[in-house]
Amino acid sequence: MDVPPEVPKEDGRPKWDNKFQYILSCIGFAVGLGNVWRFPYLCQTHGGGAFLIPYFIALIFEGIPLLHLELALGQCLRKGSISAWHTISPYLGGVGVASWTVSILVSLYYNTILTWVMWYFINSFQEPLPWSICPLNENRTGLNEECYESTAVNYFWYRKTLNITPDVTDSGTLQWWLVLCLAACWAIVYLCTIRGIETTGKAIYVTAIFPYVVLTIFLIHGLSLPGATEGLAYLFTPNLNILKNPRVWLDAATQIFFSLSLAFGGLIAFSSYNPSKNDCEKDAVTVAVVNSITSLYASIPIFSVLGFKAITGYWDCLDRNIISVINEYDLPEQSITRQSYTDWITFLNSSNPEKLAGLKLKSCDLQEFLDQSVSGSGLAFIVFTQAVILMPGSQAWAILFFVMLFSLGLSSMFGNIEGVFTPLLELQVISKSIPKELLSGIICLVSFLFALCFTLGSGSYWIDIFDSYAGSLPLLVIAFFEVIGVAYVYNIKRFSEDVKWMTGRKLNVYWQITWRFISPLLLLIIFVAFVTLQIQKTPSYAAWNPKYEHFPMKEQKVYPCWVQAICVLLAALPCVLVPLVALIHLIKRMCRSKDPSLVPPEMFSCQEVKKRNILSACK
């Protein structure tokens, strides 16, 4: 009998090539598009530097404990989410199934966002950039009307990319260019996840590190742009009064929660490939801290560039006014400078106010331009692309920016796909008959076919729906049950022993307190607050309608009944799976209790799992 010195590949489970790959995969999963386009916006709208206070409090009491819980769980049980939760307690198996469902739903729409990024990337090789100029209208007498009334950047996004319909019920047709890009994106995901972590582990070196390189380049370039200091001052100027608003605390808590990609089952899958004796506590703290620092680090170049865009807009406004005044009064060129503009205006106003009023000069206020900040896809595809046009060498900056966004999103996709892939691999039915490559191919193909609905004319409205309903509320519910399940059903003492065995040191009081009391309580409060806020307003959306009277403002529309039903379904389906599976198990148990020969599966701690694995290897 020969026992190999290192631990299980005998149980057939793949493992990470080295610890760095694992940490990088977790960081890549956590660091995603939200770090770049949601955190800076929240920071700026919620009082700048003051927002960091609720953010770090949420990190310490909610983010890090939940992260540690998931990593320790996966490492201890060495199984994907479905099997792991079934092992903890068959009644909690629904938690695993729910997180598997959410991973599927999120993968579907997340990759469509990457499709948009890829579309912009392949369009960045043109000179001039296609979103910088308006096309001509049909009879070549002027610019295209929709483009002229809004901006070229808006036109390219809403018409040339999305070809958006004015209403969510109006599906439009499949946009063939988006279908092509979607196929390419799913092909890339397949290429990287073809053999599970064997292939993603290699790909993650590029996709997780490259964004940091690009962010640094943008940081250096952004800080050298005019207006960068204004943008950064605007971002970080603390307004401590904002902390009185509970909405700020809720946003901080939800941002931490969604930013760390908790409750997807992906983290459990990643840590299940670890050797059992691994310091999961240090890993959790590392990943959470790196994620938060990345958010802060990303907000600096973003806001430098936004400051540059604001000041350029302000200067353009001033220049246009100056030209009007010079032309009207026939003053020599360059007699009015930006600095002397206000003096001249007061002088001209005092001498002949009617003439000046007749010019209808637009008031130029830098603050107003800075206030035009935006989050989400609008930041990347409208605001940032507009800023890129203003930089010299805009093609290079656009290419860099979109490759960075693509890497950020791709590394998060790995986690999502792993959350779907690993539990499927552990189903006995599948693992024996289908090779890994075929399984991942089937997952990618089926997802691609379903995601085709997001390439319709109304696709972006549906993505907003999925993002708001499937990718938010169920995660809170799942996380709540995760903490309750481990702390009370599995028993915190047993779990402490397991973690002590894995990390080699006794569990700190901090973990005990947060797992037992603080985190569940916080999650409950956030859940209630979230639901309350959602219920208070009727679900509505902003539609892009060229025929709207206040175009280019977006038209506020209410979702029709059937769409609202789908929203509720998306939010409720994963949550309902938790009690549903418990109920099914209860019924099975009652049927089985009539047959005494079958013994119910016992609950075992991870040390016994480890012992079992070694014993089975020795046969």
Place this chain on the structure above:
Amino acid sequence: MLGVLLLAFSVVSVASAELCKPDAQNAFKVRLSIKTALGDNAYAWDANEEYLFRAMMAFAMRRYSSKSTTQISNVLLCNVTDRVSFWFVVTDSSKNTTTVPGSEVEAAIRMNRNRINSAFLLSDKTLQFLKISTTLAPPVEPSTPVWLIVFGVVLSLIVAGIVFLVVAGIQQRKKKNKESTERENLEEKGEVTITIENGIPCEALDLKAGHVNGVFAADDERFTSL
């Protein structure tokens, strides 16, 4: 003699003042932005530049109507400001008292816009004829959109990668299968060489007869079932 000349001159200047004034019939306003266009290389607008302008207008009229009668003196400038903007009219060469219709002047300018612009080192934006809108240049579009080419490159790289990985996976699996069958073969051979009891190879023995002992077979029922 001098008096007659003075009178004639004043009549002409009065007439020209009437013909060329802001918002006169068939008059056009021109606006130049020399400093914006040329920056440090900007030239000053003086009488020589005005002369060149009048010459260019006469040239444009000649090219357009091919009558070759328009003279530089037919082009009248007035109200020159520091902005560098002024009004001009083109008088009829045969009768000095009437102006050439605005539509003709406009057509002449449109036809020769490029020549006029390059004479002053300016462009459509910096040498503006305020009533004459610029025609927009049609956008340059390549036959195959650039993005399609880039997409083709990206997709072929991806497909090549997938094919490589799948083929490598299949080859690895074949190698593993071959190795495991070889190992099985070795183990079988091992068994054959080992199983020789008491110098007699097992195949020679009647295994059934050697293993089953009829004495004990009947006692099996007396053992309690597990």
